[in-house]
Amino acid sequence: MLAAALALAGGAGAALAQEAMYTAAATMPSPGTGIVRPQLHIYRFGENPTTDVESTTIYEAETSIAYGIARDFAGYLVVPLQYEVDELANGDEDDDKGVDDLEAMLKWRFYKDDSGGLDTLRAALIVGAAFASGDDDDFSSGSVNPRVGAVVTSVQGRHGFNQDLSYQWNTGGDAEDNFGGEGPDDAIRAGSAYVYRIAPVAYTADSKGAWYLTAEVNTLYETGGDVDVRFAPGIMYEGWRWAIEVMGQLPIYQDVDERPEFEWGIGVGVRFSF
Amino acid sequence: MRRFLAVVIIPMVLGGCASSGGRTGGMEGMEENAVVHAGTAADLEATRSVEPIREESATLWVNGLRCPQCSSNIDAQFARVRGVDEARVDLGTGTVTLALSGKERPSPRRLSEAVLDAGFTLVKIEAPAVVVAAPAPSAGGAGVQ
Numbered sequence: 001m002l003a004a005a006l007a008l009a010g011g012a013g014a015a016l017a018q019e020a021m022y023t024a025a026a027t028m029p030s031p032g033t034g035i036v037r038p039q040l041h042i043y044r045f046g047e048n049p050t051t052d053v054e055s056t057t058i059y060e061a062e063t064s065i066a067y068g069i070a071r072d073f074a075g076y077l078v079v080p081l082q083y084e085v086d087e088l089a090n091g092d093e094d095d096d097k098g099v100d101d102l103e104a105m106l107k108w109r110f111y112k113d114d115s116g117g118l119d120t121l122r123a124a125l126i127v128g129a130a131f132a133s134g135d136d137d138d139f140s141s142g143s144v145n146p147r148v149g150a151v152v153t154s155v156q157g158r159h160g161f162n163q164d165l166s167y168q169w170n171t172g173g174d175a176e177d178n179f180g181g182e183g184p185d186d187a188i189r190a191g192s193a194y195v196y197r198i199a200p201v202a203y204t205a206d207s208k209g210a211w212y213l214t215a216e217v218n219t220l221y222e223t224g225g226d227v228d229v230r231f232a233p234g235i236m237y238e239g240w241r242w243a244i245e246v247m248g249q250l251p252i253y254q255d256v257d258e259r260p261e262f263e264w265g266i267g268v269g270v271r272f273s274f
Numbered sequence: 275m276r277r278f279l280a281v282v283i284i285p286m287v288l289g290g291c292a293s294s295g296g297r298t299g300g301m302e303g304m305e306e307n308a309v310v311h312a313g314t315a316a317d318l319e320a321t322r323s324v325e326p327i328r329e330e331s332a333t334l335w336v337n338g339l340r341c342p343q344c345s346s347n348i349d350a351q352f353a354r355v356r357g358v359d360e361a362r363v364d365l366g367t368g369t370v371t372l373a374l375s376g377k378e379r380p381s382p383r384r385l386s387e388a389v390l391d392a393g394f395t396l397v398k399i400e401a402p403a404v405v406v407a408a409p410a411p412s413a414g415g416a417g418v419q
Contacts, residue, residue: 018341071391117365207366230397238342240342
């Protein structure tokens with residue numbers, strides 16, 4: 001409980017395995033190595049209260065690169081390309097594509113207790129910003145939005161748990177292009193992820209991969225009062241130098257007045273070590 | 275803000291329960307791979323030696339090897355250590371076996387640094403010269419070279 005309460009964390013992108021899709025982990029590439037993590041996300045939203053859009057589907061190709069800078073210190077860059085399809089109230093469709101805000105983050109792991117062959121408790125701070133991609137303001141906020149957070153990861157045998165929390169000061173953005181955390185209000189994100197190794201039950205000398213089931217609860221609170229809580233079940237296979245993951249995302253609680261309600265999402269991703 | 279606190283605190287509490295349960299070893303499945311390496315003071319001292327390991331292999335007892343892709347960091351870090359030909363990670367026992375060769379051999383301290391760089395914790399090194407040498411360097415003539 002204390003660990004989880006201290007936990008808190010990032011919201012931003014990649015790290016290593018034993019990490020679910022939408023929640024950060026206190027893991028990172030070692031110095032001089034990296035992880036490339038391309039992901040395809042589809043998000044479906046309902047009526048936009050600030051426009052005449054009845055529903056919106058966003059197809060996002062997000063690539064994050066994590067690189068180990070020094071021991072317990074890594075940098076992250078996230079590039080999200082988006083294709084957005086709006087269904088208008090008059091029955092027409094409108095579409096657009098662009099680059100959402102980029103994210104540049106630094107992660108510092110300040111605590112590590114490896115208590116067993118497989119067991120560990122780690123905590124990290126994450127500092128960085130989401131910043132203008134140079135695209136028009138339908139996608140990019142055109143601003144620099146600092147973010148600070150923290151994350152705690154606990155792995156005990158087949159059970160892994162990640163808890164993150166972050167605060168993002170939004171200095172730009174507008175309400176009509178906000179699909180969560182991108183508007184003029186500041187964004188507080190909290191993610192809890194449980195990662196369970198389903199196979200192998202026990203590692204052997206020949207084990208070179210593992211299957212995991214994942215379950216996440218991700219909360220976004222915007223200082224304007226909007227709250228969005230999502231549940232994301234998924235499955236992941238992790239090899240020695242790569243991993244593949246598939247997640248679904250469903251709303252479990254929403255109270256949003258200033259942006260569209262989230263209806264569902266899916267995500268597919270891979271990770272490669274280099 | 276009250277709504278936020280409610281939806282954030284609940285997952286944290288659930289997470290805290292899962293985490294603390296794991297620490298006590300009470301979770302289902304924990305009996306598998308319940309490897310806990312606990313080195314002695316002599317083992318710890320041996321990992322700090324700066325004398326090169328003259329043996330052709332060494333076994334490292336490492337804590338925190340929690341998953342396959344995480345463990346690939348071990349390969350990457352030992353690939354940079356002179357004198358290490360191959361690193362074989364055994365997640366079942368939580369050990370890393372190194373094949374060593376060449377004139378320039380790594381010391382236990384250098385191997386320990388590589389393990390730390392990889393993100394894990396070295397508990398003990400088993401190479402005859404190291405194990406025997408650390409607590410009693412003159413014992414049996416098998417001291418650290």
